[in-house]
Amino acid sequence: MSHPVIERIEKISPEVTALAEEAERLGRLPEESVRLLKGTGMTRMLQPREWGGEEAHPADYIEAVMAAGAMGCSSAGWVGGVVGLHPWEVGVMDPRVQEEVWGEDRDTWIASPYVALGRARKVDGGYVFNGRWTFSSGSDHAGWVHLGGLILDDKGEPVPGDHHFLIPRGDFQIVEDSWDVVGLKGTGSNDIVVEDAFVPEYRVLQYSTVVDGTAAAAVGRGDNPLYAMPWFSLFGNAVTATVIGICEGALAATLDYQRERANVFGTRITQDPYTLPSIAEAASEIRASRVQVLDNVNRIYDVLAKGQVPSLALRAEARRDQIRSSWRAVEAVDSLFSRTGGNAIRADKPLQRLWRDAHAGLNHAVNMPGPSYQVAALSLMGFEPAPGSLL
Known part of the structure; x- marks a missing residue:
């Protein structure tokens, strides 16, 4: 059974999707989209319980971000995922900060x-x-x-x-x-x-105290595995989760579009021996990205829940997989999009917007492969990651 927040996200999805074009026109989320997102409780999942939050398992949060990203308005999923992460950091700050931020409005973004x-x-x-x-x-x-x-x-x-x-x-x-x-x-x-x-x-x-967990310990949350999570294990995966969700939405849009379509030669796509395998392959790649991200978040959390410290090797591996999952999912969408025919690029078709959104998410700094891949490769060879590595 899925988490209640995910169920609420799925329930509001049609309403948020209907506002996607308005969000593009405004260059920001409409107020109604914000109201709907807040109503799901998504942006309070990582918030401390004493301030109206849930202190959810990080894997539940990552799945909720994926669900939000898969809505027909990628921008709503992106914003929800980003602002939903920030209460986690406020939770490891001075109690006076928490009073200032949440004392009057526990839904403050x-x-x-x-x-x-x-x-x-x-x-x-x-x-x-x-x-x-x-x-x-x-x-x-x-x-x-x-x-x-x-x-x-x-x-x-x-x-x-x-x-x-x-x-x-x-x-x-x-x-x-x-x-x-x-x-x-x-x-x-x-x-x-x-x-x-x-x-x-x-x-x-x-910043270094957020990375090494000492900020959580300083405010009495050091024993809570949620607040002891390494910074990039949450922040990086939350960004990637949105990208994966967008790609899942693009897959759904592709299936809707291709189901009744025929190509320029008159062959229905449901009988096309070239397009059908590419759809299956892309779906598998997007699914692999989802599974890999969730597996690594769970592995790191489980280590912390035992009172242990995740090794740098594990963190390097998880960071590598986080980045690769983003790229793999977007590459799958490229494969889908290139086989949907000329009409798919028309502005009134949602697939072109989702394709653009997926690529925009890929451009986020946490998805840069070079430095993190180098660290991960050296870690595999038995070399300790250097201090300051983005893990």
């Missing part, structure tokens, strides 16, 4: 990005923070935003080590019309600007 483009100057009680960031998915609907940055020393030089700064809505600006793209157009992944915002010290988290 938190956006990002985490790339360290900001610069912080130390002042009494905290920092003065400045910067501009790109790719802030769902920011139009967010009350808070996690932003990556570096702290400057007395000489104005960056101190080694990234930090995450949590900023309330009143202290950041969304750059209008900064999201003009060909895929995932409805995510509203705008640029964010912060100018001389004061950030209390307790709303700043050292």
Whole structure:
């Protein structure tokens, strides 16, 4: 039996799908899509129980993200997956932060990005923070935003080590019309600007403590395997889960389209000896991506649930598989799309949008194969991953 959140996502799917074209036109999710997503409970799955969350098993969350990605509006699935991850990090921050974020509204959305483009100057009680960031998915609907940055020393030089700064809505600006793209157009992944915002010290988290689990231990959550999950085992797989979900949606759209279609020679696709095997093969590749991601999330969680620490070799393997699963699934969609005929590229056909969305998801930084594949290959040879490897 599927998780209740997944069942609720499947229930709202037709309504969210009907809003997909409006999301593309607006360049952000319509308010109704946001309301429907919040109603599923998806974005509270990783939230602490004392703040109205579920503290769900991460594999359940990953499956929910896949279900959301498979809706006919990929942008809704993408935003839901991203903002649904952020409560996990707030859960390992100072309790004062949790009170500020969830004290009045436990459905508050938190956006990002985490790339360290900001610069912080130390002042009494905290920092003065400045910067501009790109790719802030769902920011139009967010009350808070996690932003990556570096702290400057007395000489104005960056101190080694990234930090995450949590900023309330009143202290950041969304750059209008900064999201003009060909895929995932409805995510509203705008640029964010912060100018001389004061950030209390307790709303700043050292990134390395999120990665090694010490942030969770510092707030009494170190024994909870959910909050001890390695950063990329959650963040990376959540992005890949959306990509896989989009590809599953593209497969469903392909089947609907091809079921009644004939090719230019008059042969019905259901009797085409060339197209049918390609559909079966693509379906198997997408399924393999799903299974591999879920297996690795479960393996890492099970190690943590036993009170043990996942080995770097396991993390390298899981990171390799996360990236490969994204690419494998999108390659399968390419195979499907190339065999659907000329009419499939028409703007009124959903398959072209899903094809564009899948490729846009593949361009996310966590899906870059080179560095992580190198680490994984060296790990297979018995070499220890270097400190700072993206695991």
